Amino acid sequence: MTVTGIVLAAGDGSRLGGRAKALLPHRGRPLLHSVVDALQRGGCDETIVVVGAYTDDVAAVCPPGTTLVRNPRWEEGMSTSLQCGVDAATDADVIALTVVDFPGINSELVRAVLSAHEPGTVTLPMFGERPGHPVVFDLADAIAAAQQARGDEGARSFLSRHRNRVRRLDCAGLADPGDIDTVDDLHRLD
Template identity: 70%
Template structure:
């Protein structure tokens, strides 16, 4: 069964002073490259990047082997980007969903979550007691999560409603789950 990795990268970075998180420098390249490389090297057959704000600049910096999807409704919230990404992943049986502002993602983490995923469940990596990414869905569950999402919540409502089917996978030893939301979070980036 093939897997699509979906990177939600459409936001305007307003809490970060209004800049594209995807283009933040990390390990000598844009953060977007860290995330897409981890998905591809971790076992995703296709990597889909959903863009919105700064779409032209970020698209120009995208690795050539990713599928770029532009969400013209990005300002209505993450739910619209989730729907665009899942719609673009229609030919895949499994979806690995992540956000672009997760510098701790590695191929090892992605590979572990994909390997441990069981059909009929949603695999949610947890870091200590904190849920994180990439969340792995069977395609039908990804579609349902996208349909139920509203505003800026992403897949949270679906995960809460399907709590008995969500498999929490301890990944504490595999990554720092911190994301980049504010200027104070920039310390998580490696030069």
């Protein structure tokens, strides 16, 4: 079984003052490195990073062992990045989907979600009442989620339509689920 991690990193960081979130400093290196490292150490066989707004800057620091996928339609929203990432995951059996602005991700969390995943379901990490990442899909479900996604919603529509197949996994205590959206969130990088 091949597990592919997909990191959505194409946005322009407009709510963060127009900064590439992938390049934010985190533990002495770009945040992208922390996210990719967590996926790789957590059990992903390959990792795809979807870029858009800051393609050249992010490509310059993309960690070794990753596949960089350019999303020319990134301005249309997260759905287009999901589509590009899933389209590039040609050898995957399972997809672990995450966003680049999640500094709390770690290999323990990724390993827990991948270990709990069962074929025919979608595994959704939960932090209390808050859903998080990485979301784990069988490839067929990831393809369907990408096809159904519109605008900036990512896989939300698919998850809502298939509630009966979504397995919520309690991940409280495994990671800080906070993401980096605005300047006020930068403290999460410490």
